[in-house]
Amino acid sequence: MSQPTQKQINKENLLNQGVALLTQKGYHGTGLKEILDAVQIPKGSFYNYFGSKENFAAEAIQHYIAPFIKQLDGHLQNPGCDALTAIKHYFDELIFELEQCNFQGGCLLGNLMGEIGDTSEVVRASLQQAVNQYRDLLQAGLAKAQQEGSVRTDKSAQEMADLLVNTWQGVLLRMKIDKSSVPLKQCCTNLLDDYFRN
Secondary structure, three states: OOOOOHHHHHHHHHHHHHHHHHHHHHHHHOHHHHHHHHHHOOOHHHHHHHHHHHHHHHHHHHHHHHHHHHHHHHHHHOOOHHHHHHHHHHHHHHHHHHHOOOOOOHHHHHHHHHHHHOHHHHHHHHHHHHHHHHHHHHHHHHHHHHHHHEEEEOOOOOHHHHHHHHHHHHHHHHHHHOOOOOHHHHHHHHHHHHHOOO
16 A cells, blocks of 8 residues: 555645544634644645635545444444444444543534534535435444344334434534533433334
């Protein structure tokens, strides 16, 4: 495998820094200068990579969701685990990580949905793509759990995956004001241990 170019490294650094700042400060609270200063890249170069702040946010969304997709997929691919247990383990990991960082930041997707999801078409499309990709993987896991007999079949896997994604986004916001993992745990218990069960 070839070594990444300096341009690829710079872009990766910009996206990493952008995800951190956008999650912490929001779209309007994050200045390009702050991102560029943190990674020591001149302003002119930024536009060569992304073209605009909106395009940068759209790419940051995809950069942000990729590790979550990989993490969830890793659980679902575990041969020693049934699908419902794999999904539960994934959410247990997320809850543990949020507890470790003292509930700071929440979810970049949810934060940006609330801030600019209906004012920037570029960002809205990227958010929708990220949410759908995440939902589709959860749907595949729930469909497998239906085949394994652990999840109810009178509701579609897509319907349950949508409910899980929507509820999870809501409890992430509640977590931020409560500074507590209780809403997160309630979501998982009520859905994965009760409502979804066969």
